[in-house]
Amino acid sequence: MKKLITIDGMGCEHCVKSVKEALSSLKNLNIIDIKIGEAAIEIPADFDMDLIIEALDDAGYEVKSIQ
Structure with a gap:
């Protein structure tokens, strides 16, 4: 599933x-593209999105939206 x-x-x-x-520290996540202000990733359907939010928060960034 692409997000x-x-x-x-x-x-x-x-x-x-x-x-x-x-994002590379997270298992089962495939990075498609990262550019200033956004990241395109591919994840399994049952992936815990909170892991992404937490990893980026720990790195000093805030997730505005995941689509």
Whole structure:
């Protein structure tokens, strides 16, 4: 299942790298693309979205939406 995450606080390529590292730490998640302000990922249907929110929060970013 493909999801688009809108992320607040990403303003540079260093932020993109930090978000990529945070999302890469999660199992069963496939990163499709990350750019300033958003990340496209592919996850299983039963994936706990709170894990994504928590990982990004720990990295210093706020999830605005997951679609």
